[in-house]
Amino acid sequence: MVGLTQWQSSIVETTSRISSGFSLVGASFIIITFCTSKNFHRPINRLAFYAAFGNIITNVATIYSMEGIRAGRGSRLCQAQAAIIQWAIPADALFCLAMAWNVYLTVFRKKTTKQLRVLEPLYVSLCYGIPMVPALTFLIIKEPGKNKIYGPATLWCWIGTDWQILRIATFYGPTWIVLVLTFGIYALAGRVIFQLRRNLRHFAKESSSSQGTQALTSHPTARQQEPVLIVPGKISVTTVDTVEMSVAQDANLEAQTHIKGPRPSSLFPGITHHSSPQIVPDIASYTCHIEAVPHRHSRVRLKANNALEANTAAWAYCRCAMLFFLALLITWLPSSINRVYDLASSGKTSFGLNFAAALVLPAQGFWNALIYTVTTYPACNNWFRDIWVQMKQPLVWCRNRWRRRFDSSLQHSQSLSSV
Template identity: 25%
Template sequence: MTVPAVSSGPSPSQLETLELLERIGGSASLVSVMIIFVTYGLIARARNPRNTFIVFASIANVGASIGCIISQDGLHAGEDSILCRAQSFLVHIFMQSDAWWSFGMSFNTFLVVSGRTDPDTFNKWMYSLICFGGPFITGFTLFFIYDPVRGPVYGATLVWCWIREDWASIRLFTSYIFVWICIIGSLILNTIVGYRIFYIRNQIRSFSNSLSLSAIDNQLPLTNTRSNTQGSEHPIINTQDSTTHAPTSDTTKPMSIVVGSTLRTPDTSLRSPKSRHSLAVTSHSGSDNVPKTPRIANATKGVISRFRLQDPVKRAYLRTTFMFTISVLVTWVPASINRIRSLTGGTVPFSNQVVMAAVMPLQGLWNAAIFFATSHSILREVAREKWGLWVLKSTTIDEEVAERAVVGQAHMDEDPDRTDSGSDIELRHVSRIPVKGN
């Protein structure tokens, strides 16, 4: 009969390894969030709503990092010590706040994409009240829960002071449940936002292409004013000959494009020069002669341009939110796996404990990586303007650069006074395009 092995817990050397990982990760996160605060405070252009969310989440990372740096010092001081209780409070409130802020950012991104809020503003105090207030209420309440048999809620765990194993159900329902509700909610909102952004983007592209084809089909037709003495059905386009236009009224504005026609007949020498050049292109600005398609097209292009201006901003929101959600997911998966194994009566391998101790304290480092990854173009421009530094350009198109390019293209597309004409070859090509209705 085989006797199952009984786990006696980590050895002292293993506990030292876990303590070292916690303190290294907590210190790295604390330094990272301090760099975020300094950058956000010094560079005004970095103070956009996306970065503001990260800054507020980084405030929670300060408390979580301090709790990780304390590590097992709280255990050594005793469960009833102020240090152990303070560490328990910090870990409970601020370790899960990142997940709350992730859901808040996802929800705000959903409101921005759906057009229900301005992408340049958000109610940061309302989000702070929810994302900080929710964990604070439960964390503060746990101070006053006591059972004569199980003792207080806050006390010793394996790696630090938090909710004791005797109160594992409270740990589950006041921490893990809320964290996973926020993670799943963030993933759902990000999926909806991503689908909406790319669906509208494809619709705009398709509509823009159809508008371009419609504009070609609705080109002003050439007016062929043939005289009764015309002897050829195939005029030869010659842009060098002069042309006589019909009299125009005050509401008539001739176009600068004029096409002449040389008619080859046996009686050519008997005709006057006026009858030899009878093919002209004339554009009238009167309401009876000008189709309304150009006006509709210009208005539609304006709508498309506005969609294009908002598209880079929305994609930047989605990318930042998605990265934030993934960082929270990576942080909480190892701890959740260990919690499930403990609740099902299994033992948690030391390797799982190592992964959890290495990942949990790094929330501030992830936030710094997201902050600088999404703001690198702004920081690069500031470095060039203030210090004249040359920074390697990114291979990806930045949202601000793309937006400026779209603005320029929008102005070019919407300019009604453009008078540049095509070459003779282009005129020949346009003249061969069949006109609808003919």
């Protein structure tokens, strides 16, 4: 390994394998929890679930670390390791772009969860299909008089050092274009969401403070409203949404009131109120049917609350997706700096940068699982509780069986002693 001592190479190799192990555990956790509990079936979790398979495939290659280099450039291990890394690592960045695109569709196109789910097969096909094209191409192509494209690349087998331009053109360049597009989408969506949330909160506060004042000023007779009074031959009406009232004139007066809709509440326009009973003509019965129109203020307030809830959900999705984007930056930044340093220093190798790349680049599954756990903590808590309950059942059964045997043996010994 040119530029690194044997001790440094050993540290980098061990770091790469440990990081790959953590990533395998994290990606496996995502897959297992998603398959065993519907509480994790959210749109952003579904994309993390699809990306977890690529993380596992990546770690199968990175956990071999320098074994591919030792096997030789033309070995199957080296070629397979290089092709997997070229294919699976960029797929994670494309899934992050798919998450950002879902944020765009949610905020700007008002797409629902069902509509986003329809796009998931397309996302999976593109995220795994696009990077597969160069990965397979480099595996097949071999120019006469030149080495294969895949070969030793410091940390593991990948695009050889004699094909540096392909590293930029097919790996780092496209990945950073994806990162810039992702950041641009989050910047636009975040700006719109923040503005909407601020306006809706301001509107909600104003509506809450002015609701009582508007009701009283619009209906001054509200102060003179009296309770319902029913007398033979007379009727008095208070305001409800819908009231059907019958009054009989015989001695045994029965009044039946049927209320449809909400309970009696505030006053509505179009209803005449009486501060004293009104005389009804001398007829056997009198039926009064009143339908009131709900407050326009209430309808506007309800729409505002619904809009606030929708934008809160959109912000929660955007916040979670931005965490995945942050993890992607942590993964790619040290490796990209290492690649730029390698080009600028004419092939010199930095132990610190290679150590950082070996630490974070294979750990995509670990970072994704960490964010997955944090953003779905209640579901994870319930999942672990259910697992613990299932694990306790055999222990409880064994304990009860042991107690029964102990009690029976104790009773048997007592019966023998009494004899």
